Amino acid sequence: MDTLSKKGKKDEEWISDFLTRGVKEIIEEDSVRSKFESGTILRVKHGVDPTTSKLHFGYWVVYRKLRKLQEMGHTIQLLIGTFTAQFGDPSGKTEVRKERTADEVREVAGDYVKQLAKILDIQKLTVYWNNDWFGNMKLGDFFRIANHFSVWRLLERDMFVERKKLGKEIKAPELMYPILQAYDSVELKSDLTIVGSDQLFNEIQARNLQRAYKEEPQDIIALEVLVGLDGEKKMSQSLGNVINIDDEPHEKFGKIMSMPDHLIPHYFELLTDKSYKEIEAMKEGMKRGELNPKDLKEELALVLITELDGxxxxxxxxxxxxxxxxxxxxxxxxxxxxxxxxxxxxxIVFKSGLSESMSEAQRFIEQGAVTLEGKVIEDWKLEVYKKESIILRVGKRKFIKLVFNK
Amino acid sequence: MDTLSKKGKKDEEWISDFLTRGVKEIIEEDSVRSKFESGTILRVKHGVDPTTSKLHFGYWVVYRKLRKLQEMGHTIQLLIGTFTAQFGDPSGKTEVRKERTADEVREVAGDYVKQLAKILDIQKLTVYWNNDWFGNMKLGDFFRIANHFSVWRLLERDMFVERKKLGKEIKAPELMYPILQAYDSVELKSDLTIVGSDQLFNEIQARNLQRAYKEEPQDIIALEVLVGLDGEKKMSQSLGNVINIDDEPHEKFGKIMSMPDHLIPHYFELLTDKSYKEIEAMKEGMKRGELNPKDLKEELALVLITELDGxxxxxxxxxxxxxxxxxxxxxxxxxxxxxxxxxxxxxIVFKSGLSESMSEAQRFIEQGAVTLEGKVIEDWKLEVYKKESIILRVGKRKFIKLVFNK
Structure with a gap:
């Protein structure tokens, strides 16, 4: 087995920070520590199901950890769920996810690796697609894998419990999802996996399956989930509360500046190396009114955008x-x-991309959030067609130049 | 669409008897009647999972109905579950069934058709093996089928409810079993299926899936389950309370004579054409002591064995x-x-086939059920080796001639 070079071995302080910052749960901490200390090069699995084409800061929390492991010399196995995403993991969802084709999934995942290049050393990344083993898997082989799983145990997943409570459906493939995710760990001979805490259940299943396949069970580091810009819910594309890794720098800046103040320490903890001591001091400073949240957000924005975009x-x-x-x-x-x-x-507001729908556009206008050349226009039926270019503004930050074809 | 010849059309009395005798539930009765009356040749599915190599009288209840449909001119599709039996339907079981290989299943089903020749016109039987479509089915295709199924609905099967109550496991493939059975009906374009009532749940799932595949849903005739020789439980190989279709005639005779008296009308109803009126008279006659159950059993045995063996x-x-x-x-x-x-x-008792195990043989001997040349022998360690042949007897009905090699 390959071992790490000297620089790969980290001191106790480094390891402690790694195992604490943004970490919700570790299974098993002693085992992770002794793996780190042994100097063996670990096979670290991280799986992602392409549900949207953009990776947001919520993913970044995990990728920062992976980057640190890369720097130590461990092997990062990025698993792109080209099979699993066809049916979808019900994580955190109370609604059944729509089925997609393999082609649709591949298209969604199109430039994940390009987006990741801002965080990970993609030269050293091993990328796997789980359609490679599930795409041609025969039903009988799947049943033989599935025979290691108890239905009662699978139903203990919290989102299934919640669906039941809400009287909502679980489709059969959703219940089977953790079996697939578990088998990914067998296929990749995963020693360690780093996931959002909503994936903990599935990864624990993987440990059992690895044992059944006579493999050493992987350890799991489950991370805190990043709260989105609304300040309440998990950052999620479908909730629209995201900052994307490849958003334009000024867009990232604007979004960070717009976040609720109470998120500031949370973002510093999960997305920077600022020490816990400094973060505590920051909280205190805000509380006493000695630190202006606007300044802290600017600092945060500078640090984050520098890391991603220079x-x-x-x-x-x-x-x-x-x-x-x-x-x-x-x-x-x-x-x-x-x-x-x-x-x-x-x-115009809708078609130029300044609103999500025609009805949202109408609402913006009626609420007085739309100006033309600085003048508020509240009549959404106004016909706009001029000789020269004019500036359309929606809300505080969205500007567009209207150019009229003569 | 092909239609039945004139002889295939049955009168109202025949149809009523067909839809009543031994029938527990019909879905939907009006539809079955109008199918029968339309004169269309129906595709009738009956599936069997090979779990033991012998078919017993419990199966015969279903096969009698199928024979009658054959005589009408309908197409009987015998589906042998060479795929499904690898994992097993949990029907009526509170324990998880052991997984088997396709080869093992094929061997078990080895001479089903030969056994069926005693009941059905096997020249007119279409035999299907569901390994033909499931054996090479890809996991993704299965998931697309499974997406039509709700986990909550699948968990409503009574044996799952019972397992839950007993705190017993359900393995994931067991929960998936009804999906496979449902898909069999799609594959066979089943118009009607005849099953034991313990299969009703699965066949109802099939109707939903057929609708999803834009097929007409099959009708279902669910039959009463034949009670075994113990007089209490469903006839089942694993309970040892069976009469097998290919038991020797004298073995069948002896078993029928040994059944509890209260089963006599039940067997006449499910396995003969004796009219309900006659069966009622028989019950009355026994109750008043005017009819001797022994005579009725002899009549039953003669009718049944004549039908199977001549x-x-x-x-x-x-x-x-x-x-x-x-x-x-x-x-x-x-x-x-x-x-x-x-x-x-x-x-000797064990190896000659008179007991199921060495320990059972020992018990028989110790209980005084074993004689050699008419003399009870209670010493199981007795060494038997003689010059001439002698007769070994176990219980009332089991005899064997021991021949000694000199």
């Missing part, structure tokens, strides 16, 4: 933000939307 | 029985067992 991008995003928000001005550069025939205002 | 065999079995039991004599012909080296008595 120092220059971070500083430029900061300037952009200051110009728009502090000086109430408009940004120096903005996207254009070409209006090539007369349209009413709510249609 | 009149001659039935009458010869009757003579054999009368000789052995009425005259307390020994049968004229019996099997031989060659003893080619000195053996102790319990070993």
């Amino acid at each position: 120092k220059e991008a971070a500083e430029s995003a900061q300037k952009h933000f200051q110009k728009v928000f502090r000086e109430k001005g408009v940004p120096e550069s903005m996207k254009s939307f070409v209006v090539d025939k007369p349209m009413i205002l709510k249609e | 009149k001659e065999a039935a009458e010869s079995a009757q003579k054999h029985f009368q000789k052995v039991f009425r005259e307390k004599g020994v049968p004229e012909s019996m099997k031989s067992f060659v003893v080619d080296k000195p053996m102790i008595l319990k070993e």
